[in-house]
Amino acid sequence: MPKTIQRDEELDFKPLDEIIEGAKAEGLGLIPILQRAQEHYGYLPKPLLEAIADRLSLSYSHVFGVATFYAQFHLTPRGRHLIQQCDGTACHVRGAARIRRSIQEKLGIKPGETTEDLKMTYEIVYCLGSCGLSPVAMIDGKVVGRLTPEKMIRMIDMLE
Numbered sequence: 412m413p414k415t416i417q418r419d420e421e422l423d424f425k426p427l428d429e430i431i432e433g434a435k436a437e438g439l440g441l442i443p444i445l446q447r448a449q450e451h452y453g454y455l456p457k458p459l460l461e462a463i464a465d466r467l468s469l470s471y472s473h474v475f476g477v478a479t480f481y482a483q484f485h486l487t488p489r490g491r492h493l494i495q496q497c498d499g500t501a502c503h504v505r506g507a508a509r510i511r512r513s514i515q516e517k518l519g520i521k522p523g524e525t526t527e528d529l530k531m532t533y534e535i536v537y538c539l540g541s542c543g544l545s546p547v548a549m550i551d552g553k554v555v556g557r558l559t560p561e562k563m564i565r566m567i568d569m570l571e
């Protein structure tokens with residue numbers, strides 16, 4: 412996770428220049444630069460992609476294309492906590508929809524969105540490999556199984 416998440420309007424490009432300089436010295440290309448930039452800034456907003464394109468003498472559409480092609484890159488801010496709720500077959504038949512509704516109501520966001528205070532990002536995934544515990548979610552990398560809407564809300568309430 413990045414130390415601080417900067418909003419578009421407060422982006423400081425100095426760290427980006429250092430990242431690009433370092434990557435060039437190591438002979439690295441666009442993808443490692445995008446990875447390091449995301450590690451530092453938390454996500455890859457448009458002004459950052461424009462600055463990367465500019466500094467590497469690439470077209471913005473090329474840089475944007477690469478950043479959107481790989482699932483590892485995020486073009487919008489991410490929350491401090493990540494809830495990945497499973498809607499694979501086993502979880503689906505065991506009530507994933509009820510869990511989904513409880514998360515959406517609790518956080519006021521839909522899958523793929525982040526809360527305004529940048530506390531939570533909510534995503535739907537398809538099979539976490541723990542079907543025996545369905546319905547399942549992964550919260551900050553830890554699998555939580557046999558979920559009920561009440562248990563899910565309790566788990567969210569426990570996050571700082």
Ligand code: FES
Nearest residue numbers: 497499502539542
């Ligand atoms: S379908 Fe949800 S863990 Fe496999």
